[in-house]
Amino acid sequence: RKEVEQDPGPFNVPEGATVAFNCTYSNSASQSFFWYRQDCRKEPKLLMSVYSSGNEDGRFTAQLNRASQYISLLIRDSKLSDSATYLCVVSPGGGRRALTFGSGTRLQVQP
Amino acid sequence: GAGVSQSPRYKVAKRGQDVALRCDPISGHVSLFWYQQALGQGPEFLTYFQNEAQLDKSGLPSDRFFAERPEGSVSTLKIQRTQQEDSAVYLCASSFLKTGGTSGTEAFFGQGTRLTVV
Numbered sequence: 001r002k003e004v005e006q007d008p009g010p011f012n013v014p015e016g017a018t019v020a021f022n023c024t025y026s027n028s029a030s031q032s033f034f035w036y037r038q039d040c041r042k043e044p045k046l047l048m049s050v051y052s053s054g055n056e057d058g059r060f061t062a063q064l065n066r067a068s069q070y071i072s073l074l075i076r077d078s079k080l081s082d083s084a085t086y087l088c089v090v091s092p093g094g095g096r097r098a099l100t101f102g103s104g105t106r107l108q109v110q111p
Numbered sequence: 112g113a114g115v116s117q118s119p120r121y122k123v124a125k126r127g128q129d130v131a132l133r134c135d136p137i138s139g140h141v142s143l144f145w146y147q148q149a150l151g152q153g154p155e156f157l158t159y160f161q162n163e164a165q166l167d168k169s170g171l172p173s174d175r176f177f178a179e180r181p182e183g184s185v186s187t188l189k190i191q192r193t194q195q196e197d198s199a200v201y202l203c204a205s206s207f208l209k210t211g212g213t214s215g216t217e218a219f220f221g222q223g224t225r226l227t228v229v
Contacts, residue, residue: 044154
């Protein structure tokens with residue numbers, strides 16, 4: 001079982017739609033959580049950190065459920081420019097510093 | 112430049128050839144990570160440096176892979192006797208974090224080196 005699991009998609013949605021991605025992680029000691037965005041043939045870039053209380057950044061809302069060990073990302077009012085792969089990322093903790101990535105969920109927003 | 116720089120951007124190697132991939136992290140960043148990303152997959156952790164110390168190399172797939180960061184800045188990932196399964200994008204990332212927890216740490220990635228072994 002992978003440490004971080006995501007539905008690979010693709011999610012094909014029309015412009016203006018609301019779309020949600022979930023991600024589960026296996027290490028209950030994980031300390032930090034992030035969503036990264038990766039465009040085709042580009043490097044991953046931080047989209048947002050995920051806090052226990054949930055957090056919002058414009059059209060993007062991230063939630064963390066430690067009890068169930070899952071993280072979610074909600075995108076409202078999808079734009080064509082949101083088309084990308086969204087990577088769920090976990091910092092394992094326990095002295096391990098490296099970020100552990102899921103395989104990513106591909107989003108295609110269509111006109 | 113202000114970002115993480117990797118070179119070369121593209122590398123074609125014949126099977127059995129040795130390759131060296133370079134990473135220039137953001138100035139002042141203590142932590143440096145190497146990842147391997149196969150097509151359609153997320154980045155897979157290879158190794159981690161804090162300054163010049165290699166604190167975690169658990170992700171290196173075989174003893175053909177070797178990484179160093181001798182002066183705590185530039186890092187080189189070397190792959191000996193390359194095999195076709197080594198074909199991937201090799202990503203380098205750096206972050207400012209020195210000690211303590213990783214809460215809120217942002218890792219900045221370079222554009223990667225696309226290695227193709229033929």
